[in-house]
Amino acid sequence: MRGPHDVGGLDFGPVDPAEHELTFWEKQIDAIRAVIGAKGLVTTHENRRTIEQMGNDIYDTLNYYERWTAALQRQMVDKGILAQDEIDARVAQVRKRLADTGELELNAGSN
Amino acid sequence: MSDHDHHHHDHDHDHDHGHDHAHPFQDDDKVHSxxxxxxxxxxxxxxxxxxxxADEVRAALERRDGITPANGSKVVARAWTDPAYRERLFKDANAAVAEFGIDMPTTHLVAVENTEDVHNVVVCTLCSCYPRDLLGLPPAWYKSKAYRSRVVHEPRAxxxxxxxxxxxxxxxxxHDxxxxxxxxxxxxxxAGTHGMSEEQLRALVSRDTMIGVTTVQPPSAK
Known part of the structure; x- marks a missing residue:
């Protein structure tokens, strides 16, 4: 069976060649991934594999760097580098901080 | 830019865990997700x-920002103008790009040449693998399912x-x-580029021509 990433030979319609300037957030995830990779904590292959195993729903719902972020969370927890509890607690803290400073778009993206 | 450029939030910003957090998002970048x-x-x-x-992350971000398709253009223009370099490039592309200080230690680089008879185009059907050290980060369309799915079976379209x-x-x-x-x-x-300097030639070579979705246009057509 094909995984959600395995699209070669299928047909997902016309290519949209529009340029998309990466946001600072996306660049930052890319940078964290680069440092984690350079330290040998998670290889490119491991990252690819984590993303491929996400299942169709998650793969198709998340955009590119959201998938990377979800993968990083899985990897950090699996390797015992971060605990799920502390991630959840910090997420709540960051959400509150962003809401307080007006940087959070409250009507979107909650989970 | 760095995340220290945020100057308009000058209100008190202490947090209970005692760290001085720079704002993580760009000024116009509301958090949606x-x-x-x-x-x-x-x-x-x-x-x-x-x-x-934090320094490592910042350095990685700045390094990525600093890599543009100009890196690849240097390699192409040299290959066009220096037959000995061209030979080295097709024999061992990693070593040839290292001559420009471009180091790709964990990936094997292969240079493929477009000729009168052969046109090459690059994809990563499974994800987004891309010669980032030569071209920067891949464009959105390169990572799209539309491009990844179709270019392998109907490349001409x-x-x-x-x-x-x-x-x-x-x-x-x-090439996958x-x-x-x-x-x-x-x-x-x-055609029509005879006598142009290596530097002038570099300027003709865009990112998309090095992925293979477009061809280099002569200067008169620009």
Missing amino acids: YYQILGQAMKELLIEKGVVT VLEEFGTALPDDVEVRV STADMRYLVIPRRP
């Missing part, structure tokens, strides 16, 4: 635990969507990249 918050939360935790340092019409007798070769193997297309040098 749970994953943006998750990314910020993990960045903070990884730094606090010393798994990564996909190329036409980029405005590239190839004669029927030109063979199209599609992997985590370990990346491709750089050496496009054809256009």
Whole structure:
């Protein structure tokens, strides 16, 4: 069976060649991934594999760097580098901080 | 830019865990996604635990920002003008790009040459593998399912969507990249560029020509 990433030979319609300037957030995830990779904590292959195993729903719902972020969370927890509890607690803290400073778009993206 | 450029939030910004957080998002960048918050939360935790340092992350970001397709253009223009370099490039592309200080230690680089008879185009059907050290980060369309799914079975149709019409007798070769193997297309040098300097030639070579979805246009057509 094909995984959600395995699209070669299928047909997902016309290519949209529009340029998309990466946001600072996306660049930052890319940078964290680069440092984690350079330290040998998670290889490119491991990252690819984590993303491929996400299942169709998650793969198709998340955009590119959201998938990377979800993968990083899985990897950090699996390797015992971060605990799920502390991630959840910090997420709540960051959400509150962003809401307080007006940087959070409250009507979107909650989970 | 760095995340220290945020100057308009000058209100008190202390937090209970005692760190002075720079604002993680660009000035015009509202947070829309749970994953943006998750990314910020993990960045903070990884730094606090010393798994990564803020400087390392910043340096990685700046390094990525500093890599543009100009890196690849240098290689192409040299290959066009220096036959000995061209030979080295097709024999051992990693060593040849290292002559420009471009180091790709973990991936095998293969240079593929467009000729009168053969046109090469690069994809990563499974994800987004790309010669980042030569071209920067991949464009959104390169990562799209539309491009990844179709370019391997109807490359001519996909190329036409980029405005590239190839004669029927030109063979199209599609190269599927992997985590370990990346491709750089050496496009054809256009007619009418005889006598141009290497630097002038570099300016003709765009990112898309090195992915292989377009061809290099002669200077008069620009």
